[in-house]
Amino acid sequence: MPVFFISKDSLDDNRLVVVGPLVQHLRGSLRAKVGELFLFADSNYRRYRVCLDEVSQKRIVGHVVDTLTKPNNNFVRTTLAHALIKPHRMAWMFQKAVELGVNSFIPLITKQTSLQVRVTQYPHLLERWRRIVFEAAQQSERWEIPTILPPTTLDKFLKENSDFDLKLLLWENEKEQRFSKVFRSKTSPANICVLVGPEGGFTDAEIEAAKSHGYYPVTMGSCTLRSETAALASLSVIQAEFG
Secondary structure, three states: OOEEEOOHHHEEOOEEEEEOHHHHHHHHHOOOOOOOEEEEEOOOOEEEEEEEEEEOOOEEEEEEEEEEEOOOOOOOEEEEEEEOOOHHHHHHHHHHHHHOOOOEEEEEEOOOOOOOOOHHHHHHHHHHHHHHHHHHHHHOOOOOOOEEOOOEEHHHHHHHOOOOOEEEEEOOOOOOOOHHHHHHHOOOOOEEEEEEOOOOOOOHHHHHHHHHOOOEEEOOOOOOOOHHHHHHHHHHHHHHHHO
16 A cells, blocks of 8 residues: 655644645545545654544544554665656656655766756756656655755765765675675665766766765676666665665
């Protein structure tokens, strides 16, 4: 069952009142009816199983049947720093990365980024990306909505984001160092950053800059992968190891 995120003011004691676009989604797409159970979540890592008491065009009202709290698991938190790529591929990557457990995204502008985006376009892009991430988080029953920061240059990102226990650099020219070797050197990371370049890859200078900031170049094997495919493959490996 998908989980639907709500604001704190939607709940008053054990009574839930939903208004806005979610009403239309529940009524139109899911054909919600009085007496049905739905799962809602807030920003405090709580989920509420709610029985619907009223379904109208403007609001949905229900009462909380039970409350669930986030399991006390020490899952590693993952940040995906991915260079800007073509819009439809970027959107697909966001959606699937949410399903694979990413906690935050940082879109990057690199030397060989083919998608040229003006600063004035950032708000529009962010709104679209955040909607994709929001819907994917609901569909995959995430306990939180992953964050997306505004696009930034690789140089600025490297200088301002150093607090990761493990830093991985996906590089097509790395032939020997595999994930397993790096994982053995960092047995219990609390957070991981995966750095992924654009279609044309990182330049030699960018690779050296990433290395100087503590990133481990890793190989994805002998096959040549699209950047978004490599990103998702790496997240699968991380999930298998630490998830």
